[in-house]
Amino acid sequence: MRRKRYMDALRSRLDQSLELAITDQLTNLYNRRFMNAQLGPLVQRAQCGGDAVSVMVIDIDHFKQCNDTYGHDVGDAVLREFAVRLATNTRPSDFACRMGGEEFIVIMPRTAGDIACLAAERLRRHICAAPFGVPGVPMPLDITVSIGVACAERNDDTADTVVKRADEAL
Numbered sequence: 352m353r354r355k356r357y358m359d360a361l362r363s364r365l366d367q368s369l370e371l372a373i374t375d376q377l378t379n380l381y382n383r384r385f386m387n388a389q390l391g392p393l394v395q396r397a398q399c400g401g402d403a404v405s406v407m408v409i410d411i412d413h414f415k416q417c418n419d420t421y422g423h424d425v426g427d428a429v430l431r432e433f434a435v436r437l438a439t440n441t442r443p444s445d446f447a448c449r450m451g452g453e454e455f456i457v458i459m460p461r462t463a464g465d466i467a468c469l470a471a472e473r474l475r476r477h478i479c480a481a482p483f484g485v486p487g488v489p490m491p492l493d494i495t496v497s498i499g500v501a502c503a504e505r506n507d508d509t510a511d512t513v514v515k516r517a518d519e520a521l
Contacts, residue, residue: 375449377427378434386448390458390510397503405467405502407457407474408517409437412495414453421488428485429494433478440474456514464502471498497521 373385381389393404411417411433418426430453437447437455446458457474459467475498482491499521503513 378430378449380434380438380455381446381448383448383450386446386450386456386458387510389446390513393458393460394503394508394510394513398506398508402461403463403502403504404513405459405462405464405500406513406517407459407467407471408450408499408501408514408521409455409457409474410497410521411453412497417492417494421485421492425485425488425492429483429492432483432485433494433496436478437474440477441470456517462502464500464504467500467502471500474498 373381375382390404390406396402397404411429414426414429417429430449433455434447434449437457441447441457442459444460445462446460448456448458450456459470462470475496479493479495483494484491499517499519501513501516501520505512
């Protein structure tokens with residue numbers, strides 16, 4: 352029994368370590384390392400005649416001003432609320448990732464560019480539709496986002512070029 356408990360504890364720690372390696376601690380979304388590992392193979396598959404893959408690059412507008420005005424604890428609360436709204440408005444097959452700061456990426460496998468643009472607009476409207484209630488701030492904050500979309504469509508596309516095009520479209 353002691354050996355079984357020991358093995359169960361080791362297995363639990365390993366699972367926890369693996370989750371920490373691919374998850375952003377503040378938002379519980381996937382992190383940049385996970386995004387890089389997933390996007391490259393999806394772009395390569397699309398180049399070889401596989402399903403299209405699209406990318407959304409999302410930036411929270413005027414986030415620095417929010418941090419400067421209310422403090423980093425309020426900024427963190429905004430990021431957490433944004434992450435919840437992002438995760439609940441993407442498909443289970445999509446990968447919502449935090450790149451860092453207030454920049455996020457959604458990888459959309461099996462999604463053409465026109466469908467990705469519709470999803471981006473729906474997400475943008477959902478984010479700005481309801482103010483963000485943050486503890487310690489008397490009035491809810493109006494948060495808006497900018498979103499750029501790109502699709503892996505060229506034969507010479509790489510994960511970096513697709514993200515760069517989406518970032519430029521931002």
